[in-house]
Amino acid sequence: MQALYDAFPPQPCPAPFNLAAYVLAQAAATPDKIALAVITPAGAREWSYARLEAAVRGVAGGLTALGLAPGAPILLRLGNTVDFPIAFLGAIAAGLLPVPTSAQLTTPEITRLAREIEPALVIAGPGVALPEGDAPVLDTTGLEAMFTAAPGGYVPGDPARPAYMIYTSGTGGSPRGVIHAHRAVWARRMMWDGWYGLTSEDRLLHAGAFNWTYTLGTGLLDPWAAGATALIPGEGVDAAMLPALLHDYDATIFAAAPGVYRQMLKHGINAEMPKLRHGLSAGEKLPEATRRAWNAATGTHIYEALGMSECSTFISGAPARPAPVPASGYPQPGRRIAVLGPDFTPVERGVAGQLAISNRDPGLMLGYWKAEEETKARFSGEWFLTGDMVEMAEDGAITYLGRTDDMMNAGGFRVSPMEVEAALCQHPNLQEVAVAEVRVKADTTVIAAFYSGTRTDDAALKAYAETRLARYKQPRLYVHMDVLPKGGNGKLNRRALRETWEAAHAEA
Numbered sequence: 001m002q003a004l005y006d007a008f009p010p011q012p013c014p015a016p017f018n019l020a021a022y023v024l025a026q027a028a029a030t031p032d033k034i035a036l037a038v039i040t041p042a043g044a045r046e047w048s049y050a051r052l053e054a055a056v057r058g059v060a061g062g063l064t065a066l067g068l069a070p071g072a073p074i075l076l077r078l079g080n081t082v083d084f085p086i087a088f089l090g091a092i093a094a095g096l097l098p099v100p101t102s103a104q105l106t107t108p109e110i111t112r113l114a115r116e117i118e119p120a121l122v123i124a125g126p127g128v129a130l131p132e133g134d135a136p137v138l139d140t141t142g143l144e145a146m147f148t149a150a151p152g153g154y155v156p157g158d159p160a161r162p163a164y165m166i167y168t169s170g171t172g173g174s175p176r177g178v179i180h181a182h183r184a185v186w187a188r189r190m191m192w193d194g195w196y197g198l199t200s201e202d203r204l205l206h207a208g209a210f211n212w213t214y215t216l217g218t219g220l221l222d223p224w225a226a227g228a229t230a231l232i233p234g235e236g237v238d239a240a241m242l243p244a245l246l247h248d249y250d251a252t253i254f255a256a257a258p259g260v261y262r263q264m265l266k267h268g269i270n271a272e273m274p275k276l277r278h279g280l281s282a283g284e285k286l287p288e289a290t291r292r293a294w295n296a297a298t299g300t301h302i303y304e305a306l307g308m309s310e311c312s313t314f315i316s317g318a319p320a321r322p323a324p325v326p327a328s329g330y331p332q333p334g335r336r337i338a339v340l341g342p343d344f345t346p347v348e349r350g351v352a353g354q355l356a357i358s359n360r361d362p363g364l365m366l367g368y369w370k371a372e373e374e375t376k377a378r379f380s381g382e383w384f385l386t387g388d389m390v391e392m393a394e395d396g397a398i399t400y401l402g403r404t405d406d407m408m409n410a411g412g413f414r415v416s417p418m419e420v421e422a423a424l425c426q427h428p429n430l431q432e433v434a435v436a437e438v439r440v441k442a443d444t445t446v447i448a449a450f451y452s453g454t455r456t457d458d459a460a461l462k463a464y465a466e467t468r469l470a471r472y473k474q475p476r477l478y479v480h481m482d483v484l485p486k487g488g489n490g491k492l493n494r495r496a497l498r499e500t501w502e503a504a505h506a507e508a
Contacts, residue, residue: 059090061152177369194332
């Protein structure tokens with residue numbers, strides 16, 4: 001049987017359509033219901049649906065009054081505050097194109113991006129680096145003054161028109177602007193049953209910062225569109241505090257990256273969470289040891305999702321259909337998914353290949369900003385090529401094997417770094433592990449394991465690997481590091497490890 005899953009067509013997006021109007025439609029039905037609680041050690045600051053919508057529409061009116069051209073890019077330079085989602089939705093409501101960027105970017109980094117974006121306006125928080133240039137800046141004082149200003153209307157239009165742009169690090173080393181349509185938020189409805197198990201009665205606590213796209217979608221936009229309550233930790237909250245917050249605020253769903261689950265388990269689950277039904281994980285592969293430890297400590301399961309900036313998540317386990325170990329999940333209902341071989345046709349189930357999603361998927365990006373050729377290069381016929389290596393089981397379950405550029409070759413065998421890392425991470429001395437193929441001679445490469453934690457004798461690590469991995473999967477090098485490099489999204493940067501090691505040993 002071919003590695004192909006086809007549940008098209010999904011429910012069509014209404015037209016005309018405005019992303020912000022859709023997300024905040026609950027304000028008309030239950031204006032006094034709490035849409036958002038920002039939780040800090042001192043307590044919670046609550047926003048009702050009516051107050052939230054009033055702030056968004058106030059920003060829409062204020063931005064419209066500035067006379068900005070329809071679709072004009074608005075560069076968001078905001079920190080971890082509620083100002084971020086309000087500015088984001090306010091710009092979309094007004095028919096503009098918000099561009100969120102990491103508050104951690106330096107002046108040279110954001111200046112390079114701004115030259116590409118050419119923003120009509122920069123909305124900036126205190127202490128966040130601004131781009132050099134002459135783009136006007138709206139600070140948070142001016143932004144927050146709009147919250148109670150005369151409301152603007154929601155600009156309707158074609159669901160396929162651009163709504164917002166996010167930047168992804170990409171595999172080529174240069175950030176790329178990913179343009180998404182208004183319909184992208186409608187496509188996220190496939191996640192409600194296909195991943196979250198989300199209803200209007202839920203209270204979803206997301207551990208991420210406001211200005212992270214994982215938080216924006218899973219932690220805010222989807223709960224609001226469903227009429228649920230979003231809970232977001234504010235400044236001063238660390239992983240050790242999260243179990244108590246899950247208890248105190250009656251969270252029913254918890255969402256976080258795998259690293260947060262690991263930190264919580266490290267500190268100990270020090271509170272009962274009787275209302276919690278399950279957890280959600282995305283951002284990187286969830287280690288099976290972490291999943292098991294969380295289940296043992298809390299009695300709840302974690303459901304993982306696989307996706308990317310270009311299409312959010314589209315493979316996931318769910319309460320209604322848990323993924324069998326070691327799979328990440330199943331294609332969400334409404335998707336059309338294939339696993340492709342080198343000739344870009346579907347392989348047989350049980351055979352490794354590149355994950356691809358149909359170009360008809362309503363959640364797929366419109367393209368890369370000012371990069372038409374690069375956009376075309378990501379497609380082969382109907383298929384958008386994700387760059388992820390996976391395997392589809394007979395029942396459709398998808399197991400993630402790694403990125404195409406992370407996959408290793410050992411004596412003719414293709415080896416997933418994820419598999420080697422999962423085995424080594426069980427060693428009690430190793431805190432984090434990243435595995436990459438490094439060049440030791442002009443014509444020779446070996447598998448190297450970079451790890452943090454307690455420095456351990458290489459011979460002991462090799463003996464440990466011998467009991468858990470086939471010989472061709474075992475690392476030949478072990479490199480201790482204080483901290484492993486990660487990208488802005490928190491993912492391990494295996495490419496940086498490989499290039500840094502090879503550069504250092506080439507010089508030697």
